[in-house]
Amino acid sequence: MDRPFVPLGRPRAERADAARNREQLLATARAMVAETGVEKVTMDGLAERAGLGKGTVYRRFGTRAGIFHALLDEDEHAFQEHVMSGPPPLGPGADPLDRLIAYGRARTAYLADHLELVRASLDRNGPAPAEGASTLTRLHIRMLLGLARPGVADLDTLALQLTAALEGPVMLFLSAPRPTSRPGPPAADRLGDSWEALVERICGRSA
Structure with missing residues (x-):
């Protein structure tokens, strides 16, 4: 009864390259938020800053x-x-x-x-x-x-x-x-x- 929390829903299995992309995108997004604020973060800007294709960003997050x-x-x-x-x-x-x-x-x-x-x-x-x-x-x-x-x-x-x-x-x-x-x-x-x-x-x- 002392562990009521449950995982929030990450995928059970993830390819190594997909996992690396996810960590890279999240780290980049967090850095952008810290530097310029939430309102300046965009899907295209994140892709450019992370050095990944726009398709990768849209597949990962779907929307801004x-x-x-x-x-x-x-x-x-x-x-x-x-x-x-x-x-x-x-x-x-x-x-x-x-x-x-x-x-x-x-x-x-x-x-x-x-x-x-x-x-x-x-x-x-x-x-x-x-x-x-x-x-x-x-x-x-x-x-x-x-x-x-x-x-x-x-x-x-x-x-x-x-x-x-x-x-x-x-x-x-x-x-x-x-x-x-x-x-x-x-x-x-x-x-x-x-x-x-x-x-x-x-x-x-x-x-």
């Missing part, structure tokens, strides 16, 4: 949004590894309530760091994503709630609501214009503090 989806997929795998086998309190070995708080803070920081990639990964011509990483968040929260035993009968629904409380407001808050009259701490820190207060209240821990 596919580039950023692939980058997020890699980062999600790394995030999951920290949760499953990293040091406590995010990883195993800590009190389940402490892990739940740590997860919310880490996930908020992750979403803040990846906001532009998330935006760019949404294909305007495709359906709105209904599953994905938030499903993995829900499974992990549900597992930790089962260990923390907050005294709520329907833990499945509570996990669903906490997932929405964690992932939904982050995207809405961080995409809104920043207030200019009140500098305060970074948005991710403020949202992390709110998450901690919410979880402690639900699970009955006194402040």
Whole structure:
């Protein structure tokens, strides 16, 4: 019950040349994002920078949004590894309530760091994503709630609501214009503090 996450869907088998091309394209795309920003990355520009044919890029990613989806997929795998086998309190070995708080803070920081990639990964011509990483968040929260035993009968629904409380407001808050009259701490820190207060209240821990 301490490994609720599942792989995000890489192919089971991949030819050696295809694997090399994938790693080269992802490394190049990541470098381009760091140098010029998400908005300047294009399919043709990626092909030229990586020294590969345009057909290779289009077969690998399909659309421009596919580039950023692939980058997020890699980062999600790394995030999951920290949760499953990293040091406590995010990883195993800590009190389940402490892990739940740590997860919310880490996930908020992750979403803040990846906001532009998330935006760019949404294909305007495709359906709105209904599953994905938030499903993995829900499974992990549900597992930790089962260990923390907050005294709520329907833990499945509570996990669903906490997932929405964690992932939904982050995207809405961080995409809104920043207030200019009140500098305060970074948005991710403020949202992390709110998450901690919410979880402690639900699970009955006194402040």
